[in-house]
Amino acid sequence: MEGRSLTEYVVLGSLIAAPRHGYEIKQFLGSTLESTWRVSTSQLYALLKRLKQERLLQSNLETQETRPSKRVLTLTDDGKAIFTDWMHRPTMHVRDFRMEFMTKLFFFFHYSMPGAVALVESQIGFIKTRMEEIRSQSEKSTDPFKTLVFEYKIQMMAGIHAWLSKNALFFARGLNID
Amino acid sequence: MEGRSLTEYVVLGSLIAAPRHGYEIKQFLGSTLESTWRVSTSQLYALLKRLKQERLLQSNLETQETRPSKRVLTLTDDGKAIFTDWMHRPTMHVRDFRMEFMTKLFFFFHYSMPGAVALVESQIGFIKTRMEEIRSQSEKSTDPFKTLVFEYKIQMMAGIHAWLSKNALFFARGLNID
DNA sequence: AGAATCATGTAAGGGGTTACATGATTCG
């Protein structure tokens, strides 16, 4: 999760297809990623402020007659680049896998973005390599507790591998855009 | 992870067999749980202060001649009860499983405490039930993305189940204390 | 002589949570 948190990528991702204001981002995330993911209102506005300071997005105040005025956020080129790079990079730490990878697949799915199959494939490659590393560490281990921990990691990676090859690959292919 | 964080239980667990001072706790954790787990010095001292305020432990200043004086921490009855209860309760949220369950097994192992087999068995029961719940939700789901998420959860729970039945149960039986 | 060990902290700051504030409009 190089430097930026998942929360930041999710907010950037909410703006990749079209500008939105804070309340709209909240609604978008609440209606789509809601099962996987949540932000509180206060955190969202704080985050938007920070991302604006970092020039990943810019804002425009729009006054409305019958409604409170709203601050419409647009991604800058930097913001777009950061999000797009992230979307095509596989997850490097197994502990982040669930949230990070699922979120990427969500955006591929929701925006019909190309590259999902390639991401799934490179993620499969990464997990295979990592699994072999842990397997060899486990074989060398003499401490029974550490071995137990290694075996757990191997089991989880085997599960991820199975899911990637079966479900995720099928899902990504079904998007029919690669 | 009812209320208290894993960090708190780990610190309480470091004191269950004998009183220790802060530096000693740090060394103990660094030499045993180090692969699974870390605390920074500053966080440890802050946490000890908080646990003392909550009366889960008490401290005694011991002056030494050739060394800086040390604050020796002892668990109170409340502290002991909170740790012991936690040790025998299965983990309720899959997201906490890895850290929480592994830590419990570590303490069972390190202190040769009885009850490991019972914990593994009740954890197996819990995960089976939870897996069936998710499976039925998954079958009802029509949204392909949500289905994908459900299938991931099922895959992970199946992995946990396999590891519990194979590795963890064997490990717990090997402790030869139940 | 310099590094590591023993021993306990403070200070600043980051990121997240919960609670609170405001105020018009539109739906049931």
Add this chain to the structure above:
DNA sequence: CGAATCATGTAACCCCTTACATGATTCT
């Protein structure tokens, strides 16, 4: 007529991280 929706925030607090502070002793 009250509840939900639209819209944006502030304030306080919690936990954790990183950096800094101190100072004697013992190992290399």
